[in-house]
Amino acid sequence: xxRHQGRQEGFxxxxxxxxxxxxxxxxxIMYIENKSSGLEGKANIGRVYFSKSGKTLYYRSLxxxxxxxxxxxxxxxxxxxxxxxxxxxxxxxxxxxxxxGSQGVQIDPDVYDDYLHHIQN
Numbered sequence: 001x002x003r004h005q006g007r008q009e010g011f012x013x014x015x016x017x018x019x020x021x022x023x024x025x026x027x028x029i030m031y032i033e034n035k036s037s038g039l040e041g042k043a044n045i046g047r048v049y050f051s052k053s054g055k056t057l058y059y060r061s062l063x064x065x066x067x068x069x070x071x072x073x074x075x076x077x078x079x080x081x082x083x084x085x086x087x088x089x090x091x092x093x094x095x096x097x098x099x100x101g102s103q104g105v106q107i108d109p110d111v112y113d114d115y116l117h118h119i120q121n
Contacts, residue, residue, distance in 0.1 A: 046108035
């Protein structure tokens with residue numbers, strides 16, 4: 001079990017219970033892929049929250065900062081672990097992985113309906 005797994009499974013905030021840095025008005029459904037083990041890693045589509053400045057991203061209990069163009073096939077790093085991630089808007093054609101496809105991509109239950117609406121419109 002990864003050191004973040006237990007915290008991620010415990011993520012169950014309602015919109016009125018979000019920590020102060022999580023504001024629905026500063027959130028978006030995004031594709032999040034862990035690149036720490038290679039070119040294809042565990043991937044999710046979920047709600048990402050942006051800090052007021054937009055320089056910090058929050059997903060579940062993870063905090064991300066930009067690699068500012070210095071990453072290899074990654075654009076963010078997770079602050080606590082240093083692991084690299086690819087975070088981007090989901091593609092309407094569902095080919096979110098770097099080399100296409102969506103095999104193994106998990107869609108978070110709390111965004112499932114919104115995600116379906118996004119890809120159908």
